[in-house]
Amino acid sequence: MKQAYSVVIADDHEIVRDGLRVTLVRQSALKFDIVGEASNGIETVSLIKRYKPDLLLLDVTMPLASGEEILLDVRRWSPETKVVIFTAVTTPRVLAALVAANVDGAFAKGSAMDEFERTLPIILNGGRHIAHAIIERMDTGPDPLHELTPRERQVLVIVLSGKTNPEIAEQLSISPKTVDKHRTSIMAKLDLHSVSELMGWAAREGLLARQETDL
Structure with missing residues (x-):
């Protein structure tokens, strides 16, 4: 042992x-x-x-x-x-x-x-x-993020926290251009067209709980 x-x-x-x-x-x-x-x-x-x-x-x-x-x-x-x-x-x-x-x-x-x-x-x-x-x-239904790659999920969480592309790039040690590509891909996969739509969708799916819940 x-x-x-x-x-x-x-x-x-x-x-x-x-x-x-x-x-x-x-x-x-x-x-x-x-x-x-x-x-x-x-x-x-x-x-x-x-x-x-x-x-x-x-x-x-x-x-x-x-x-x-x-x-x-x-x-x-x-x-x-x-x-x-x-x-x-x-x-x-x-x-x-x-x-x-x-x-x-x-x-x-x-x-x-x-x-x-x-x-x-x-x-x-x-x-x-x-x-x-x-x-x-737990919900046994489909995961709304199932089409996103692990990196896209990571970018999404940081986007939902309110950070800008340069701030995300610095945190993840990638270029702002790469961040923009990830954001474009995320929006396309989720069929969303604006930040306000993204935030509304995240609220409905409960994805803002991480920022809203003080644990």
Whole structure:
């Protein structure tokens, strides 16, 4: 058995990080080494790059980066890290998109932690667990973003946060021209013709929950 699993805890609320830390310490059969804690997306990615931990406990709606952005960076910089997300989002399509992002575990914030404690060994051994509370809320209908590439999804999330093309280009380390190409492709695939149409569509699909929900 592994001596100790390295862990990064990422949540913008200190009380939540404290609770997760206590939960890990309470695990009698497993040992954990909490190598870092983050309160925003940029700090999270920095810790992942530095430590490449065995486990990331991730709040998917933190400041400075969306859950999708963080997940993409984690898979890029530390593909072996097990990612367990915690969310209070209740919009079915948003939950379905998060689960589809290849996470190893997903749990609802505010629910009892016994399910997380019980299934954590399974996750660390290569299994996957989506909490019953998450499954109940998920929409079984088609994903409205299914035609978008991972990069287009990433650009879309940042566009919805209100950033301009130059700001998006700087954040993603690509050219403004490339950003414009992605935006044009996104609008064509979604059959939308203006920013106001895009924002209205995103609101109807629940995709603004990431910016509107304070978790």
